[in-house]
Amino acid sequence: MDNTISRRKFVKSVGAGVGMLLMGGCNNSAKWFGANDKPNFIIIMADDLGYGDLGCYGNTKIRTPNIDAMAAGGMRLTDYHSNGAVCSPTRAALLTGRYQQRCGINGVVTAKNHRETGMPLSEVTFAEVLKQKDYATGLFGKWHVGYPAEFNPIKQGFDEFAGFVSGNVDYQSHVDQEGYADWWKGEKLADENGYTTDLITKYGERFIEKHRAEAFCLYLAHEAPHYPYQGPDDSPEREVGNAHAFKKRTDKKTAYKEMIEAMDAGIGKIVEKVKQMGIEKNTLIFFCSDNGPAGPGSSGGLRGKKGSLWEGGHRVPAIAYWPGRITAGSDSYETIMGMDLLPTMAAMAGAKIPKQAQPDGTDVSDVMLNNAKLEQRTLFWQHRDQKAVRHGKWKLVVQKNKTRLFDLASDLAEKNDLATTEKAVTAKMVKLLSQWHKEVWDGVEKRS
Numbered sequence: 001m002d003n004t005i006s007r008r009k010f011v012k013s014v015g016a017g018v019g020m021l022l023m024g025g026c027n028n029s030a031k032w033f034g035a036n037d038k039p040n041f042i043i044i045m046a047d048d049l050g051y052g053d054l055g056c057y058g059n060t061k062i063r064t065p066n067i068d069a070m071a072a073g074g075m076r077l078t079d080y081h082s083n084g085a086v087c088s089p090t091r092a093a094l095l096t097g098r099y100q101q102r103c104g105i106n107g108v109v110t111a112k113n114h115r116e117t118g119m120p121l122s123e124v125t126f127a128e129v130l131k132q133k134d135y136a137t138g139l140f141g142k143w144h145v146g147y148p149a150e151f152n153p154i155k156q157g158f159d160e161f162a163g164f165v166s167g168n169v170d171y172q173s174h175v176d177q178e179g180y181a182d183w184w185k186g187e188k189l190a191d192e193n194g195y196t197t198d199l200i201t202k203y204g205e206r207f208i209e210k211h212r213a214e215a216f217c218l219y220l221a222h223e224a225p226h227y228p229y230q231g232p233d234d235s236p237e238r239e240v241g242n243a244h245a246f247k248k249r250t251d252k253k254t255a256y257k258e259m260i261e262a263m264d265a266g267i268g269k270i271v272e273k274v275k276q277m278g279i280e281k282n283t284l285i286f287f288c289s290d291n292g293p294a295g296p297g298s299s300g301g302l303r304g305k306k307g308s309l310w311e312g313g314h315r316v317p318a319i320a321y322w323p324g325r326i327t328a329g330s331d332s333y334e335t336i337m338g339m340d341l342l343p344t345m346a347a348m349a350g351a352k353i354p355k356q357a358q359p360d361g362t363d364v365s366d367v368m369l370n371n372a373k374l375e376q377r378t379l380f381w382q383h384r385d386q387k388a389v390r391h392g393k394w395k396l397v398v399q400k401n402k403t404r405l406f407d408l409a410s411d412l413a414e415k416n417d418l419a420t421t422e423k424a425v426t427a428k429m430v431k432l433l434s435q436w437h438k439e440v441w442d443g444v445e446k447r448s
Helices: 007-015 065-073 085-095 126-131 196-210 251-278 336-351 367-368 425-441
Strands: 040-046 075-077 136-142 160-164 218-222 281-287 318-321 328-332 376-383 384-390 394-399 403-408
Touching: 040 085, 040 251, 065 251, 065 281, 065 318, 085 160, 085 336, 126 218, 126 336, 136 281, 160 196, 196 218, 196 251, 251 281, 251 336, 281 336, 318 376, 336 367, 376 425, 384 425, 394 425, 403 425
Parallel strands: 040 218, 040 281, 075 328, 136 160, 136 218
Antiparallel strands: 075 318, 281 318, 376 384, 384 394, 394 403
């Protein structure tokens, strides 16, 4: 697939389980800013949104005009991946630019079993890196890397926080899946009325207006379309002390559609607020999902969903939007990970990353701004007893003691196992995975 392929053809090829990836090239650190220029960053993350859940990725049943407009006005990343196949690991990697295993966040930080744990404060987040350059920082929405106040976002570089710290809350009552109230303002529980998606948007708009005259980094971590499946007009399903107080909605697919469309409407308001404040040409808006879809969602022809290390579990939609800087209507086929965002923002802001926090991710700013190619690198995933490694077009998946090899350039749907016919490649990939496991995992598993 070359860079001139139409979006329609690309969507059709993914739906058929076939695609091609561009590999190789260079990774030049682009320098576009003067010494005093610092762009604003708005990171918007959906929760459990699948590769096939947006109009700009081929969906015809869910209306997402605002996200689609960002894709039309910016760059669609067709080979973007979450670091994890579930929520917490992906967020830890996004925040730190490092493999989540280094942070001790190997799996979901659950409301039932991990209420006293969190990501170590010694980990350096992108908010802390940007604070060096006097950025105002805010997080509104889902945290999910630590429950106690000692692990609150306020302790990790965010000036402002309003949202929830669990994996999900009732969209109306803001009660978590164990029956605990979970809506915070800073370090204190402080509930307020409103549909979670709308509250996240409201806080985002206020933050942009408040900090329009200074450099800022805004992280909007949406709950949608994660369960419980509730549209904006639905009643609560949970109350404090009872996580199953009221009847759940049965038409999940319709609710799922309503939830994504409500999120899309909110994202439209965020983009409009940036325009109203006159800062559109100095603001990078980056949209992505934290992992593949759950039951009602679509992987867009990819194999697997949330919780799996097939492509559908971690290849997710992503859009980079920056009028005047990023070419409108462009596509990138480079392999990019969530952990690449921290070094990318640091490079754009001219911020130094502390030596003890050196990221595993890489600066992909040249990809976004110049549609450049990246040097080949080896990337890894792990979820429970599943492991995967990617190098160029090759992907190795180890699952239930079975090792499979796929050529993603001709088999994006991961249907044809080549492990027995490409023995040399398989052996190389197994060795790479073993080396990574030894480097990153030894001594970490016990902390999960």
